[in-house]
Amino acid sequence: MLLTLPDAARSRNANTDELNYHPVKLVISLRHRFRECGPRVVVAPEPVWSGTRYDFTRDEAYQLGTAALEAVMVIDGQPIPCADSDQTHLPYWWHPDRDHPHWCRKPHEDGDYSSDRDCLSLHGFEKTIYPSLAEAARSEQSDGAVRINTVTELEISLRQRYREYAPRVVIAPEYLTEGGPYELTRDEAEQLGRALREAVLVVDNQPARQDR
Ligand SMILES: [Zn+2]
DSSP: OOBOOTTOOBEEOTTTOOEEOOOOEEEEEEEOOTTOSSOEEEEEEESGGGSOOEEEOHHHHHHHHHHHHHHHHHHTTOOOOOOOTTTTOOOTTSOTTSOOOTTOOSOOOTTSOGGGOEEEOGGGSEEEEOOTTOOEEEEEOTTSOEEEEEOOOEEEEEEEETTOSSOEEEEEESSGGGOOOEEEOHHHHHHHHHHHHHHHHHHHHSOOOSOO
């Protein structure tokens, strides 16, 4: 199963903290290795150096696919709970022609610079999954030592920064040293969500094998 995201994912180099803007593909596939009790759903960038590969169990893949599709629904206008009473406060410098995304829960203040404009969904839309099969990510410390980290949490949220005309769906490890984030357009997030759901269907329809 191949998913091509031609304009996709900016990926962040965990070692240098630089963003790579190379067009990459995200390939979603299934893998079942010796002694593993179930298949993995693998989400891997191509070429491999352009980002972080994530392995998921069937349930984790389902959770990520659902979260990606829910992010799309929020972008398309599905309301989210408004926990902040002053959520609608916009600074005086906010250009009246520029819509404020309804999902943003970041407090904006009059004292902010306009270039600080950075809309985040925060607790309004934030999904977390815990990838139990995550490959360890390496990061090099300033003293040259190499640290091995295992991804503990992946967070799915929305972000729209200064001068960006559309939101990104950000799928990022809790700490950037754990690997690179995927930042997807709305359409790319929808493709990813559908592909993961499809992978889960394939897993569920696999005939049980008693000989392992
Ligand atoms: Zn905002």
